[in-house]
Amino acid sequence: MKPALTKSTPTLLAIAWPIFIEQALRILIGVVDTFMVSHVSDGAVAALGVANQFVVLALICFNFIGIGASVVITHHVGAGDAKGAERIVTTAIAVNTWIGLIVSLVAFTCATPLLRLMQLPDELMGYARPFLALMGGTLFMEAMNTALGASLRAHGHTRDAMVVTAVQNVINVAGSCVLLFGLWGAPKMGVTGVALASVFSRVVASIALWVLLDRRLKLMLRARDFVDVKLARVKRILHIGLPAAGEHMSYWVSLMVITSFVARIGPHDLAAMTYTRQVQLLVILFTVALGLGTEIFIGRLIGAGDFESAYREVLKSVRLGFAIAGSVSVLIAVFAAQLLDLFSHDASIIATGALLLLMGIIYEPGRVLNIVIINALRATGDARFPVLVGMASQWLISVPLCWLFGLKLGWGLTGIWVAMLAEEWWRGLIMYWRWKNRSWMQHAQRSRDAVNSGRAIPLSPEV
Numbered sequence: 001m002k003p004a005l006t007k008s009t010p011t012l013l014a015i016a017w018p019i020f021i022e023q024a025l026r027i028l029i030g031v032v033d034t035f036m037v038s039h040v041s042d043g044a045v046a047a048l049g050v051a052n053q054f055v056v057l058a059l060i061c062f063n064f065i066g067i068g069a070s071v072v073i074t075h076h077v078g079a080g081d082a083k084g085a086e087r088i089v090t091t092a093i094a095v096n097t098w099i100g101l102i103v104s105l106v107a108f109t110c111a112t113p114l115l116r117l118m119q120l121p122d123e124l125m126g127y128a129r130p131f132l133a134l135m136g137g138t139l140f141m142e143a144m145n146t147a148l149g150a151s152l153r154a155h156g157h158t159r160d161a162m163v164v165t166a167v168q169n170v171i172n173v174a175g176s177c178v179l180l181f182g183l184w185g186a187p188k189m190g191v192t193g194v195a196l197a198s199v200f201s202r203v204v205a206s207i208a209l210w211v212l213l214d215r216r217l218k219l220m221l222r223a224r225d226f227v228d229v230k231l232a233r234v235k236r237i238l239h240i241g242l243p244a245a246g247e248h249m250s251y252w253v254s255l256m257v258i259t260s261f262v263a264r265i266g267p268h269d270l271a272a273m274t275y276t277r278q279v280q281l282l283v284i285l286f287t288v289a290l291g292l293g294t295e296i297f298i299g300r301l302i303g304a305g306d307f308e309s310a311y312r313e314v315l316k317s318v319r320l321g322f323a324i325a326g327s328v329s330v331l332i333a334v335f336a337a338q339l340l341d342l343f344s345h346d347a348s349i350i351a352t353g354a355l356l357l358l359m360g361i362i363y364e365p366g367r368v369l370n371i372v373i374i375n376a377l378r379a380t381g382d383a384r385f386p387v388l389v390g391m392a393s394q395w396l397i398s399v400p401l402c403w404l405f406g407l408k409l410g411w412g413l414t415g416i417w418v419a420m421l422a423e424e425w426w427r428g429l430i431m432y433w434r435w436k437n438r439s440w441m442q443h444a445q446r447s448r449d450a451v452n453s454g455r456a457i458p459l460s461p462e463v
Helices: 012-037 042-078 082-109 111-117 122-137 139-154 158-181 190-217 231-265 267-303 307-334 336-340 347-380 384-408 412-436 441-453
Strands: none
Touching (some): 012 267, 042 082, 042 122, 042 139, 042 231, 042 441, 082 111, 082 122, 082 190, 082 231, 122 190, 139 158, 231 267, 231 347, 267 307, 267 336, 267 347, 267 412, 267 441, 307 336, 307 412, 347 384
16 A cells, blocks of 8 residues: 555645745855955955855765755655665765765865866965865865755755754854954954854854754764765665766856857856846746755655656646746846846846846746756656756757857857757756656656665666
């Protein structure tokens, strides 16, 4: 008999809205740091930007464990296997902690060589070196936090992760103000002060997440849990997490290449693209939250063996995403000029950005198809298909078409937006076809069998 999800199981929206707030607050941490450092000098901002590239790369590495663990945990929760879920939580935290310690050691001991490798000018080293040593040297806590937060979210405690991130923001802002401006007799420490505030907020967040793990899941790791790591469990996490990391990495690298095309067109278009993406962020964040919420919800249904409900719920999520992303995109397009005026008073930049935001009415629903269905496929265990299609689509369609339309044919930023829009819909329709033809069900059955048997999912080559 299939374990049914109980009435106490949170709804999709109850899972998704705290994720939306949490993701927005996480972005705000970086925005606040940049804003604070801008009061030091433009050079300090540039130094922070270069040093943060290493930090962002590390976060991507930590996330592939968090994503994989979250999906596998939901399978056990859906099957009513609390002990199995607990074992995956323990494994994820232990593995991410070890990865974090290695990354932290590299960042702390090799800060100068890393910055030189990224071509940072010598005159900016004084800003970037202490920042990277502090922020990079404590990345092991961020690694733990990623696994802890993913574990809580997978159990439905999305509000806890949201509250912790909110508290982290408050501490970060307050600490940055005190140490940057020397308030209440504190020393003025510049970029180093901002880094110290961020590190302290990270410590508080880590302590809070450990307390919540104990209170919500009644779980506290012992020292031996960090060394007694079972390979079979790690394989199950990596089966989901590694393809997800590959997909994210491919997307961001392709976006960097496309951004270089925009830079070749001119600073005017680069500014318009930057401001447009900032305005679009509200829609994108909602879509990401809906996708993550769907992943948790579908993962539970797969663990319970209720594949038919999973099929229907994803289609409902897509319709909900279309409705909200479409409505908000129309609203943004109507007030595009006023929104862009918050960033720039250049009439030509505002006109270009307004056109791109108008195109967003068509663009954003395509993004909904991709994000929601890819997360759902990942929740079933069908993790390789999305990354293979994504990499092929991004590098064989998006990047070449952006070069062709934007540079070769001279259509500029509008041409690049058309190319990205077309690729988004092409890839989204492939994902929709994948879900509709139910090819994912064989992967879902294997995931379900792995929960029941307690063995690792064999990494077979089929997609």
